[in-house]
Amino acid sequence: SRQWAAKSTKNYLRKLDWLTDWELTKNCVSSERVPPADPFIRINFDTTFDQKEFRSSSGVIVKNERGEVLLTKSTLHGEVASYFAAEALACSQTVEVGRSLGVDMVEVKGDSLVVIRKCNSK
Secondary structure, eight states, X not given: OHHXXXXXXXXXXXXXXXXXXXXXXXXXXXXXXXXXXXXXXXXXXXXXXXXXXXXXXXXXXXXXXXXXXXXXXXXXXXXXXXXXXXXXXXXXXHHHHHHXXXXXEEEEEOSOHHHHHHHHOO
């Protein structure tokens, strides 16, 4: 519903309040992804989960070594079974974005230790 989407977006933006002091280095919409010039990037992800409606929203932010925002992505997901599944979806999107950029080194940060440990395990 619109209310849920608005609430999820508000909560997500509250979590990202610390970005208000940063300047965007790129402000364009493009369907083509160009690999960043930097050999190292950081990708942060976070998610919210509505257990009553089994929906979630996730966000991904890509930054270079200097902390400049290179790319952002947010997605709404339906039919999500649990909070763990919502975090796993967000982590999966993060890995997909990192792979599509074709850089040499990526640091992924999220707040779900269980999902991160699963991703790091063999």
